[in-house]
Amino acid sequence: MSSALDTLLPLLIVCSSLVPGAAIFLVREDSHLLRTSLNMAGALTKLALVGVMIWGVYHEHDYESRISLAPGLDLVFAADALSVLFVTLSSVLWLVTTIYAIGYLERTPNRSRFFGFFSLCVSATVGIALAGNLLTFVICYEILTLATYPLVAHRGTPEATRGARIYLYYTVGGGALLLLGAVWLQTLAGPLDFVQGGILGDLPATLHGQFQVIFVLLLAGLGVKAALVPLHGWLPQSMVAPAPVSALLHAVAVVKAGAFGIVRVVYDVYGVGLADALGLLALLGALASVTILYGSLRALVQDGLKSRLAYSTVSQVSYIALGTSIFGPIATVGGLVHLVHQGIMKITLFFCAGNYAETLGIHRVSQMDGVGRRMPWTTLAFSAGALGMIGIPPLAGFVSKWYLGLGAIDGGADWVLAVLAASGLLNAAYFLPILYRAWFRPPPEHWPEERIARRRLETRAALLWPPLITATLCLLAGLFAAAPFSPLEWAELIARREYDR
Amino acid sequence: MNASLPLAVCLPLLGALATTLAPARARALGLIAALASSGVVLWLVVGVWEQGPLRASLGGWSAPLGIALAADGAVAALLAMTAMVALAISIHAGGYFRDPERLRQFWPLWLLLWAALNALFLAADLFNIYVGLELLGLSGAALAALGGGRAALTASLRYLLVGLLGSMTYLLGVALIYAAHGQLDLALLGTRLGPGLVDATALALLSLGLALKAALFPLHFWLPPTHANAPAPVSAALSALVGKVAAWLLLMLWLGPFAAVTQPAAATLLGLLGACGVIWGSWRALRAERLKLLAAHSTVAQIGYLFLFVPLIQGLDPGPERTALLGALLLMALTHGFAKAAFFLAAGQVQQLAGHDRIDALGGTAQRLPATTFTLGLAGVALIGLPPSGSFIGKWLLLEAAIDQGQWWWILPVLAGTLLAAAYVFRVLARAFNQEPTPLHFVTQVRAELPGLVLALLAVAGLGLAAGGLWGLLEPVEIDR
Numbered sequence: 001m002s003s004a005l006d007t008l009l010p011l012l013i014v015c016s017s018l019v020p021g022a023a024i025f026l027v028r029e030d031s032h033l034l035r036t037s038l039n040m041a042g043a044l045t046k047l048a049l050v051g052v053m054i055w056g057v058y059h060e061h062d063y064e065s066r067i068s069l070a071p072g073l074d075l076v077f078a079a080d081a082l083s084v085l086f087v088t089l090s091s092v093l094w095l096v097t098t099i100y101a102i103g104y105l106e107r108t109p110n111r112s113r114f115f116g117f118f119s120l121c122v123s124a125t126v127g128i129a130l131a132g133n134l135l136t137f138v139i140c141y142e143i144l145t146l147a148t149y150p151l152v153a154h155r156g157t158p159e160a161t162r163g164a165r166i167y168l169y170y171t172v173g174g175g176a177l178l179l180l181g182a183v184w185l186q187t188l189a190g191p192l193d194f195v196q197g198g199i200l201g202d203l204p205a206t207l208h209g210q211f212q213v214i215f216v217l218l219l220a221g222l223g224v225k226a227a228l229v230p231l232h233g234w235l236p237q238s239m240v241a242p243a244p245v246s247a248l249l250h251a252v253a254v255v256k257a258g259a260f261g262i263v264r265v266v267y268d269v270y271g272v273g274l275a276d277a278l279g280l281l282a283l284l285g286a287l288a289s290v291t292i293l294y295g296s297l298r299a300l301v302q303d304g305l306k307s308r309l310a311y312s313t314v315s316q317v318s319y320i321a322l323g324t325s326i327f328g329p330i331a332t333v334g335g336l337v338h339l340v341h342q343g344i345m346k347i348t349l350f351f352c353a354g355n356y357a358e359t360l361g362i363h364r365v366s367q368m369d370g371v372g373r374r375m376p377w378t379t380l381a382f383s384a385g386a387l388g389m390i391g392i393p394p395l396a397g398f399v400s401k402w403y404l405g406l407g408a409i410d411g412g413a414d415w416v417l418a419v420l421a422a423s424g425l426l427n428a429a430y431f432l433p434i435l436y437r438a439w440f441r442p443p444p445e446h447w448p449e450e451r452i453a454r455r456r457l458e459t460r461a462a463l464l465w466p467p468l469i470t471a472t473l474c475l476l477a478g479l480f481a482a483a484p485f486s487p488l489e490w491a492e493l494i495a496r497r498e499y500d501r
Numbered sequence: 502m503n504a505s506l507p508l509a510v511c512l513p514l515l516g517a518l519a520t521t522l523a524p525a526r527a528r529a530l531g532l533i534a535a536l537a538s539s540g541v542v543l544w545l546v547v548g549v550w551e552q553g554p555l556r557a558s559l560g561g562w563s564a565p566l567g568i569a570l571a572a573d574g575a576v577a578a579l580l581a582m583t584a585m586v587a588l589a590i591s592i593h594a595g596g597y598f599r600d601p602e603r604l605r606q607f608w609p610l611w612l613l614l615w616a617a618l619n620a621l622f623l624a625a626d627l628f629n630i631y632v633g634l635e636l637l638g639l640s641g642a643a644l645a646a647l648g649g650g651r652a653a654l655t656a657s658l659r660y661l662l663v664g665l666l667g668s669m670t671y672l673l674g675v676a677l678i679y680a681a682h683g684q685l686d687l688a689l690l691g692t693r694l695g696p697g698l699v700d701a702t703a704l705a706l707l708s709l710g711l712a713l714k715a716a717l718f719p720l721h722f723w724l725p726p727t728h729a730n731a732p733a734p735v736s737a738a739l740s741a742l743v744g745k746v747a748a749w750l751l752l753m754l755w756l757g758p759f760a761a762v763t764q765p766a767a768a769t770l771l772g773l774l775g776a777c778g779v780i781w782g783s784w785r786a787l788r789a790e791r792l793k794l795l796a797a798h799s800t801v802a803q804i805g806y807l808f809l810f811v812p813l814i815q816g817l818d819p820g821p822e823r824t825a826l827l828g829a830l831l832l833m834a835l836t837h838g839f840a841k842a843a844f845f846l847a848a849g850q851v852q853q854l855a856g857h858d859r860i861d862a863l864g865g866t867a868q869r870l871p872a873t874t875f876t877l878g879l880a881g882v883a884l885i886g887l888p889p890s891g892s893f894i895g896k897w898l899l900l901e902a903a904i905d906q907g908q909w910w911w912i913l914p915v916l917a918g919t920l921l922a923a924a925y926v927f928r929v930l931a932r933a934f935n936q937e938p939t940p941l942h943f944v945t946q947v948r949a950e951l952p953g954l955v956l957a958l959l960a961v962a963g964l965g966l967a968a969g970g971l972w973g974l975l976e977p978v979e980i981d982r
Contacts, residue, residue, distance in 0.1 A: 025875070029941045068969040070832075070894050071825040075966065110939055113871065135897070139888035146887060149927075153934040156868075161931055172923045175887075176916050183900040 021119025103462025178221025198271020226258025243354025331407025361449025370443025638664030671710025733849020778805025891964030
């Protein structure tokens with residue numbers, strides 16, 4: 001492999017959605033074909049490039065693109081095992097979500113604007129995944145805020161504007177704290193390149209007090225996007241966004257960016273050993289546990305389908321933080337693999353919620369009686385996602401919870417088991433009633449608003465295939481968890497590289 | 502001697518003359534002059550890039566007697582920014598002024614203003630600066646009056662008087678320096694000035710005059726009405742360039758030749774005024790009801806940021822740290838120049854289509870002009886200081902220096918200003934999402950919308966990601982006139 005490719009590949013992966021995204025803004029509103037081609041070309045190119053990168057990183061190849069922004073400030077895109085995990089997740093789910101969005105937004109206004117920002121949003125997410133230092137991470141993290149704001153506000157209704165405004169309050173405020181923390185840390189430790197095992201461990205112990213304060217600042221900034229309680233308030237509000245956006249926000253882009261940032265800061269900036277010694281892991285673990293339980297409790301009482309899913313996200317994303325907060329390789333594996341598993345499960349659920357709303361006008365759980373007969377495939381996909389979330393084997397969610405539980409025992413944090421058990425029960429309590437209604441209750445005479453008539457398929461093909469694909473992925477990720485290049489295998493690779501330095 | 506220095510002043514001046522003499526062809530002649538002036542600036546930048554700082558003595562007379570012009574890396578960058586912004590304004594103005602009479606009045610004044618800007622950036626002695634300031638004030642006030650209407654006339658008259666007061670105060674300072682040292686050349690003064698009462702008084706007078714022109718808090722009172730009531734291309738020039746040049750001169754006097762005169766306490770005072778400007782300007786921008794007024798108040802805030810650098814740079818000896826901060830200061834100034842010009846051009850576009858610029862009632866218009874709204878958004882990103890804009894890097898380095906030097910209290914205005922800016926920018930952008938119909942095309946009027954969009958892109962992507970070259974310009978020699 002040539003060295004030019006090594007220095008260009010990460011940048012190319014970012015640009016493969018950025019360039020089509022910029023071009024899409026200029027596309028005439030009615031050139032549906034051109035826009036779709038640009039979208040798909042970008043998504044497929046990215047996927048191919050990511051494939052090359054997976055192969056290279058597995059064989060310990062170094063990829064790094066570096067641009068100097070100012071003295072001491074470099075924009076670095078690099079690839080390690082952790083970034084590849086997130087990049088692959090984003091690229092695969094972006095492709096699926098793009099197909100879904102094309103079907104979902106058919107004949108609605110402002111599609112060029114939507115897909116332009118949609119591509120920017122994915123570019124920023126991929127940038128976050130590939131960020132090689134904290135500066136680059138912060139830059140992409142803020143661009144993500146900017147790119148998602150127009151998506152949340154897209155519909156232009158007063159509720160959309162309000163949801164977008166609340167989203168902005170939280171994220172910009174968090175961004176300011178993150179910036180402050182990052183700058184402060186840089187004055188103490190120099191350029192903050194992400195290094196496996198962390199970079200702060202070698203610095204004098206007199207700085208530890210400051211490190212603790214900085215961690216709180218960083219956590220506050222990252223916790224907003226990761227929807228840690230009490231910083232989660234924006235997430236249910238941003239449910240007003242179109243379904244593909246919710247899917248992307250909840251599964252891939254925004255909440256994951258926050259969770260991924262927490263993983264990065266703990267493992268590759270502080271180092272898990274130092275973070276443990278400073279008591280920061282305990283803080284993170286406590287916050288994550290509270291969030292898991294609080295999110296599940298709130299999800300129980302939501303009648304709106306999307307808001308129930310939203311609170312479920314609040315809860316489920318914190319499994320990643322929880323896995324990170326337990327010192328030990330097994331829990332790390334559990335947290336990291338959940339990064340992927342939560343993504344594919346939650347995106348399936350949101351696709352299905354979008355299908356119900358778009359096809360039959362169903363927005364509430366109480367309207368879902370018998371929907372399994374009208375839309376069996378969608379409901380099947382929904383069931384796979386929901387059962388996975390509860391943690392039923394052999395679905396993906398089971399693998400995450402299994403490793404989190406094992407890791408908790410291994411790391412001596414037995415109380416985590418109680419959190420996991422309680423949350424599992426709560427998950428069942430808010431998902432199973434939905435499944436019961438959908439499959440076993442008789443359907444009503446009329447659906448709230450039937451917009452797409454039943455022909456050969458229960459809804460448009462572009463809406464149906466994406467959830468089926470991601471639901472299959474949920475199943476495969478669980479069934480073939482031990483196969484090479486499965487998310488679990490890859491998470492184990494990361495944990496090995498982190499702990500056996 | 503490099504001919505590009507005098508030409509950078511003379512060409513716009515010649516253009517002004519030509520457009521006055523042949524008003525019927527003002528537009529063609531004006532555009533030619535604008536292109537030629539930009540070309541000369543490009544030549545100058547290449548010269549500085551290759552040879553380091555340039556100096557030209559007019560008529561062959563050297564420093565104490567003749568008139569000298571000088572350009573270092575920072576000046577070259579500022580001149581380049583001025584040229585690009587001015588070119589964009591020139592192109593935009595051709596479409597903006599519907600009334601041919603107004604356009605005929607616009608061109609000579611506008612080129613005169615450009616000549617004054619270049620002369621000020623290139624000036625190598627205190628008296629040249631005075632001449633430039635007078636020219637700038639007169640042409641600026643006349644341009645601001647082009648909007649017609651009572652409010653514009655009142656505002657521009659006030660602007661004229663304030664400008665005259667500023668230059669008079671400045672001239673007093675010059676007289677003091679001349680009496681004490683018999684010398685006005687900045688490079689030579691640098692070695693002679695010292696911590697004495699006369700020099701300190703002179704600096705205070707010079708600073709007062711320049712601060713008045715730069716609209717440094719609390720001397721900013723005249724700026725919002727003037728900038729808000731002028732025609733949009735003029736507001737763009739006034740906000741992006743005119744205030745900037747005065748602020749830059751003030752900063753360079755403090756950090757360059759007068760460094761020996763300044764005390765840390767005085768530098769802190771200047772920083773404090775900057776901080777007040779940041780907070781007050783941002784707050785007023787948030788409360789503003791009209792788009793152009795919002796932009797004008799935001800200028801007060803953005804000028805304030807530049808002065809936060811003074812207490813941080815003042816204590817540093819020449820070296821990489823100082824160069825890094827000077828670069829950050831320069832980057833903030835350049836980014837604001839591009840962004841604010843883009844913002845005003847876009848605001849003007851919105852105002853023309855809607856017939857007003859009340860923020861509360863902008864919704865439909867914003868939706869009907871995607872490219873213009875996008876320009877407002879991009880420029881807004883740069884004004885807030887979000888990445889990837891140049892001001893983000895500037896703020897990062899500013900915060901880093903503040904923490905590093907233990908002057909952590911400067912963090913407060915920076916963060917508060919950033920959050921307030923986010924609030925006022927998104928207050929506008931939030932209106933752009935509604936259910937009005939949108940046109941098929943992204944760009945609806947090429948000549949009117951594209952210049953602003955290009956400027957905004959430069960502020961966000963250009964200066965953000967390619968700013969590294971800026972330090973290359975600064976690197977060879979420390980800014981020191």
